Amino acid sequence: MRMVKFLKMLSISVREGTATRKYPFESPLVTPEFRGKIEVDPVKCVGCGACTRICPPKALTIGNEGDEIVLKYFEGRCIFCGMCAYVCPQKAITVSKEFELATWELGDLYDEVVHTTVKCRICGKPFTTVKFVKEVEKRIDNKVPEDLLTVCPECRKKLTARKIGSKVVGVSGE
Amino acid sequence: MSHDYSKLIDELSRGHRSRAILSKILEVCGDSVLDLSRRNIIIKIVIKANCLRTALENIYKEHDLYLRTIAASDERSREGLFKLYYVFGIDSEGTNLVFEVPVAEGAKVDTISDLFRASDWYELEAHDLLGIEFNGRQMSRLVLPEDWPENLYPLRKEVSVEELKKMYQPQLISRVSELGVEEVVRIPVGPYHPALHEPEYFELYVRGEKVVDARYVGFMVHRGIEKLAESMKYDQVPFLAERICGICGFVHSTSYVQAVEDALGIEVPERAHFIRSIVLEVERLHSHLLWLGVALHLLGYDTGFMHAWRIREKVMVLAELLTGSRKTYGIDLVGGVKKDIDKDKIPRIKETLNVLRKEFKELVDVAMSVPQVKARLTGTGVLPRGEARAYSLVGPTVRGSGIARDVRKDYTYAAYHYVSFKVPVYTEGDNLARTLVRVDEVFESISIIEQLVDMMPGGPIKAERWEPQPMRLGIGAVEAPRGEVIHVVLTDLYGPYRWRVRAPTYQNLQAVPIMLKGVDLADAPLTIASIDPCFSCTDRAVIINLRSGSVKTLPIEVISRRVRENG
Numbered sequence: 001m002r003m004v005k006f007l008k009m010l011s012i013s014v015r016e017g018t019a020t021r022k023y024p025f026e027s028p029l030v031t032p033e034f035r036g037k038i039e040v041d042p043v044k045c046v047g048c049g050a051c052t053r054i055c056p057p058k059a060l061t062i063g064n065e066g067d068e069i070v071l072k073y074f075e076g077r078c079i080f081c082g083m084c085a086y087v088c089p090q091k092a093i094t095v096s097k098e099f100e101l102a103t104w105e106l107g108d109l110y111d112e113v114v115h116t117t118v119k120c121r122i123c124g125k126p127f128t129t130v131k132f133v134k135e136v137e138k139r140i141d142n143k144v145p146e147d148l149l150t151v152c153p154e155c156r157k158k159l160t161a162r163k164i165g166s167k168v169v170g171v172s173g174e
Numbered sequence: 175m176s177h178d179y180s181k182l183i184d185e186l187s188r189g190h191r192s193r194a195i196l197s198k199i200l201e202v203c204g205d206s207v208l209d210l211s212r213r214n215i216i217i218k219i220v221i222k223a224n225c226l227r228t229a230l231e232n233i234y235k236e237h238d239l240y241l242r243t244i245a246a247s248d249e250r251s252r253e254g255l256f257k258l259y260y261v262f263g264i265d266s267e268g269t270n271l272v273f274e275v276p277v278a279e280g281a282k283v284d285t286i287s288d289l290f291r292a293s294d295w296y297e298l299e300a301h302d303l304l305g306i307e308f309n310g311r312q313m314s315r316l317v318l319p320e321d322w323p324e325n326l327y328p329l330r331k332e333v334s335v336e337e338l339k340k341m342y343q344p345q346l347i348s349r350v351s352e353l354g355v356e357e358v359v360r361i362p363v364g365p366y367h368p369a370l371h372e373p374e375y376f377e378l379y380v381r382g383e384k385v386v387d388a389r390y391v392g393f394m395v396h397r398g399i400e401k402l403a404e405s406m407k408y409d410q411v412p413f414l415a416e417r418i419c420g421i422c423g424f425v426h427s428t429s430y431v432q433a434v435e436d437a438l439g440i441e442v443p444e445r446a447h448f449i450r451s452i453v454l455e456v457e458r459l460h461s462h463l464l465w466l467g468v469a470l471h472l473l474g475y476d477t478g479f480m481h482a483w484r485i486r487e488k489v490m491v492l493a494e495l496l497t498g499s500r501k502t503y504g505i506d507l508v509g510g511v512k513k514d515i516d517k518d519k520i521p522r523i524k525e526t527l528n529v530l531r532k533e534f535k536e537l538v539d540v541a542m543s544v545p546q547v548k549a550r551l552t553g554t555g556v557l558p559r560g561e562a563r564a565y566s567l568v569g570p571t572v573r574g575s576g577i578a579r580d581v582r583k584d585y586t587y588a589a590y591h592y593v594s595f596k597v598p599v600y601t602e603g604d605n606l607a608r609t610l611v612r613v614d615e616v617f618e619s620i621s622i623i624e625q626l627v628d629m630m631p632g633g634p635i636k637a638e639r640w641e642p643q644p645m646r647l648g649i650g651a652v653e654a655p656r657g658e659v660i661h662v663v664l665t666d667l668y669g670p671y672r673w674r675v676r677a678p679t680y681q682n683l684q685a686v687p688i689m690l691k692g693v694d695l696a697d698a699p700l701t702i703a704s705i706d707p708c709f710s711c712t713d714r715a716v717i718i719n720l721r722s723g724s725v726k727t728l729p730i731e732v733i734s735r736r737v738r739e740n741g
Contacts, residue, residue: 005539005540005543006540006541006543006544008536008539008540009477009478009481009540012481012536012537012540013477013481016484019480019484019487029491030494031491031494031495032495033494033495033496033497033498034494034498034499035498035499035504053407054407054409054410055410056406056410056411056413056414057413079413079417079502079504080499080504081413081504082498082504082512083409083410083413083504083512086512095498
């Protein structure tokens, strides 16, 4: 009896039947928690770039393209960790359950959100998005003088330096 | 230092073992010990390089002591010195003994590879990557390729990742231009293990049917992960760490975050500890089932292989339900986790575990009753206890040779101190012993998860805020399915200054030639597989070509339509 114990496997196999699913003809097994590709809501996104700074494989990038600021998502690099959705202050990024991403066209793997820019009041360079400035205004309740919101970081530095300079000169002159 | 050390030793030691070790070190090297301190379970001894060997000669026979890892680091920009951190473990009291050894540029350090045989590769690696020289041993290249330029040490701070990338481009381009075509695809072919699907190479010397000697050549999968992490932020590194291994990635991300948390004294909420422990055990279940399947396949019992993997599939689905992904779970962050385990998932967890326990028992009963399986596992690939100790081995490999070393018990972490579980130990040291250790561990893991979900406390899953500090040393260790994983982190302001990863296979592989001696050739594949090797983990920071002798591999360049730049 002991010698033929391994034949018991036959009854297990009969009980379990076929384990393989007939994917793609049968739906694949994906739980409700599955993390697939991400989707960026272009309405909610303000182009702050928080997602691009945390993205471990740099699948999300942001940069100036002419007069626009473009947030780019390249599925080919994405590791589906969901950190972008985790850090997004606007809740603009959602993690979908989509994983069937094979394509013949490389371009299909790119997603973009294009933002109109604010140009620096002093040097004229586009430095941030219109929506980002609006969001900052909303969050700080209009407490910052508007002219500071429309000056790029470099010019702002110079401006502040000049102000301090004139104050110091003013004090010593009295 | 003053000559009456007894009070200091009382303050620092964590038990009689560390007391004995500290007294001995101070007795023989008192004047060369620059500093002594303790933080939690880490006793740190800053010692002059010229006295390190003397100190270790006096303590290496201590019963519990084993070498866990050596981290070399370039701190010239801060203190004008390189540093070596030798991490030893004292199992019985869960103490980490860290020797911090300052090494001036160009100075030589005495080898300890004859005292602690495991240190062999660490020393070679420190030389390859940082240019640290060792006295009293033969030096050869271990991790860098043959054609790597002399005097270029990739882990030195003055060498940037960008520069290293550039070094490889011209080679590839010059080869392509030699072919005289515009576009080429490079496809590496071999060497691959027939069962493990990973690049590594064993040379077996056989007389008749018996293996009389064996040599391992590895380090073929360079990814430069440690260097890459130096340019990443704290919360990005867990995702990189998880990709060190495709089978047990979560142990690496957990080791890393634990090392950072240890270094910076971050309080992690209890619930996060529970979630980490549950997911770590789920990972062990899938890994052991995978291994058992592969082992049965190597024994020619493919029915068992199919059923092991059928059962494993239930664990994969469970992992996805708990974390969002079947593998590379991606939920570890410094200070906690980013995904909670909701209450409504607990019945599903328990249900899966019940099915698993029943079906796994059924499978093991049947598989172990197959006469050929039993015959080929019993008495093959024997690893004696003494060798297992001398090589500082870890995991099921050491536990199959009668040593109950388990990080979960000895240096407890996450939520393991809340649960009761056995550490299965077999003394035979053969392939059967290592198999049975893993079989028993599956049942233990099921029980651990059941206990954890029942006890899970409420509350937050992540520390609200924490402050980074520069140059703090932290150690994080996790009992991976294959054995102990240990990460050493030196902190910086935005990310790790130095991150040293040591995977279990790095330690265990060096003992495989011992197991292979005297086995029948037919049993060699299983014997190699019996340590559950993970070559990519071991190779995490390395590139190498086969070199020396008549063995040679050449890349095969296949002409096609596209250039793949990074190979």
